[in-house]
Structures are given as C-alpha cells and as structure tokens.
Amino acid sequence: MAGKGEPQRWVTHQGYELLLIEHPRFQAAFSRQGGQLLHFRPRGQRPWLWCASHWPRGGAIRGGVPVCWPWFGRHPTEPGWPSHGWARLSDWQLLASEADEQGMRLTWQLALCDWQVTLEVELGTGMRLCLRTRHQDTHTCQLSHALHAYWQVSDVTRVALLGLEGASGHDLLARSECRQRGELRVEEGCHRIFRRGGPLQLQDLAWQRRLAIDTSGAANSVVWHPGSRPLTDVGWHEAQGFICVEAASCGPDSLSLAPGDEALLSLHAELV
Numbered sequence: 001m002a003g004k005g006e007p008q009r010w011v012t013h014q015g016y017e018l019l020l021i022e023h024p025r026f027q028a029a030f031s032r033q034g035g036q037l038l039h040f041r042p043r044g045q046r047p048w049l050w051c052a053s054h055w056p057r058g059g060a061i062r063g064g065v066p067v068c069w070p071w072f073g074r075h076p077t078e079p080g081w082p083s084h085g086w087a088r089l090s091d092w093q094l095l096a097s098e099a100d101e102q103g104m105r106l107t108w109q110l111a112l113c114d115w116q117v118t119l120e121v122e123l124g125t126g127m128r129l130c131l132r133t134r135h136q137d138t139h140t141c142q143l144s145h146a147l148h149a150y151w152q153v154s155d156v157t158r159v160a161l162l163g164l165e166g167a168s169g170h171d172l173l174a175r176s177e178c179r180q181r182g183e184l185r186v187e188e189g190c191h192r193i194f195r196r197g198g199p200l201q202l203q204d205l206a207w208q209r210r211l212a213i214d215t216s217g218a219a220n221s222v223v224w225h226p227g228s229r230p231l232t233d234v235g236w237h238e239a240q241g242f243i244c245v246e247a248a249s250c251g252p253d254s255l256s257l258a259p260g261d262e263a264l265l266s267l268h269a270e271l272v
C-alpha cells in the first residue's frame with residue numbers, strides 16, 4: 001500500500017491484485033497478473049480502455065492492454081500451450097513508479113528462464129507503452145508479441161478506424177489476403193492483420209471523440225472484434241463496447257532474436 005498522499009495503492013478485486021492510481025490528470029488501474037493496464041481515464045473524459053466485468057479464475061483478464069508474449073495467438077509448434085503466451089497469465093513485478101505533476105511512469109518486469117521482458121508505461125494526458133524483450137539463451141529464438149489494446153467505444157458497429165487506407169494484410173475471417181480501401185468499419189466481426197504499423201485514428205462520432213493510436217515501430221496493426229461469436233463470460237451487449245486495435249509483430253513478421261538482442265514494441269495514444 002502506498003503512503004498517504006501517494007497516487008497509488010494496492011487492492012484485491014475478484015481475486016486479482018490491482019494497483020489503483022488516482023493522479024490529478026488521470027485515473028488508472030493495473031493488475032499484477034499480466035502487468036496489465038486495465039483502465040485509463042484522463043480527468044473529465046470517458047474511459048479509453050474497455051474491460052470485461054467478469055474475470056476468470058486462473059485465466060486471462062479480457063480487457064485493457066494484455067501483453068501477448070513471447071508468442072501471439074497459437075504457439076507455432078505447441079498446440080497445448082496457452083493462446084498469446086505466458087505473460088498475461090503470469091504475475092509481474094513492479095520495478096519502479098514515479099509521479100510528477102504531468103503524470104506517472106511505471107516499469108513492470110517479468111523474467112522467465114533466459115528471457116526478460118519489461119513494460120514501461122507513461123500515463124498523463126495520453127498513454128504510452130513500450131515493451132522491451134531480451135534473452136540470454138545460447139541460440140537464436142523466435143519471438144512474436146502484441147500490445148493487444150481493447151479500446152472502449154460507444155458501439156463497435158458505429159466507429160471508424162482511419163489510417164490503414166491502402167495497407168495490405170491477411171483477413172483471417174475471409175482466409176485471404178486483403179487490402180484496406182478507405183476507412184475500416186466493423187459490421188460483423190473483424191480479424192485482420194495488416195503488414196504495417198503507423199498513425200491511426202479511431203473516430204467515435206456518438207462520443208464526439210477521436211483517439212490517435214500510434215502503432216509505428218510495430219510490423220503489424222491488428223484489428224479484431226468477434227462480431228456475434230460469443231466470448232466466454234462476456235455478454236453480447238458488453239462486447240459491442242470495444243474494438244481491439246493492436247501493435248504487434250507476428251506471423252511472417254515474427255522476430256528472430258540472437259542472444260543479447262533486444263526487441264521493442266510500442267503503442268501510444270492521445271486525444272486529438
């Protein structure tokens with residue numbers, strides 16, 4: 001628990017250890033499991049991130065910004081291993097947190113065998129996440145990873161994602177290559193992995209909000225929503241309230257890390 005006057009304190013909710021932050025500029029919450037930013041709301045605004053109201057015991061929390069690491073989606077060779085890797089199921093250590101008038105900077109770390117990953121998060125009027133991976137194995141290893149953000153929206157079928165015009169990628173629902181024409185809208189589910197990162201904008205007219213979401217530096221921008229496919233423990237109406245726009249390096253854009261190499265992945269958002 002933080003001392004009096006400090007912006008952060010630990011609590012337990014639905015069996016999870018949470019770090020709650022009340023800063024003059026924003027409110028936020030992380031779970032120790034996953035080092036996962038679950039909630040971020042700059043003062044006077046609606047929350048930016050969506051989070052399911054029910055959290056499974058022993059599973060991953062659906063919402064906020066899950067860290068998918070050290071693989072994204074299914075493991076390439078081990079079908080029984082958990083989807084999206086160990087990071088979102090493991091307890092992380094909070095290495096540092098500093099606050100000033102502008103905001104807060106927090107550093108989370110997870111060490112597994114020869115691998116070490118840190119998540120640096122800056123929160124203020126915007127949010128910036130940077131994932132840094134190193135390994136000290138004796139041979140080159142494959143890495144795929146994602147900052148799998150669930151953005152809260154008025155209604156997924158009524159928002160538009162700008163900035164992917166002309167981008168090529170893979171449409172996993174259509175099982176074909178795709179090229180984005182104009183703005184992206186989600187009518188009945190979406191699962192596209194675009195082969196480019198860059199500045200995007202999520203436009204929500206009903207909420208009169210436009211978020212600039214930057215996936216520059218990532219090889220892939222992933223857009224996902226299950227449509228009418230049911231998600232365990234998430235009601236249909238609740239699921240209408242998010243769209244995932246993710247920074248990732250995955251599939252053919254997975255990385256080969258030689259011992260001592262470092263891989264970076266970042267995601268940045270601000271209001272425009």
Ligand SMILES: O=P(O)(O)OC[C@H]1O[C@H](O)[C@H](O)[C@@H](O)[C@@H]1O
Pocket residue numbers: 060062073083084148191222223224244
């Ligand atoms: O249900 P989860 O394991 O949390 O994954 C949720 C979704 O994440 C990503 O966007 C993947 O590309 C999808 O295939 C997956 O369904």
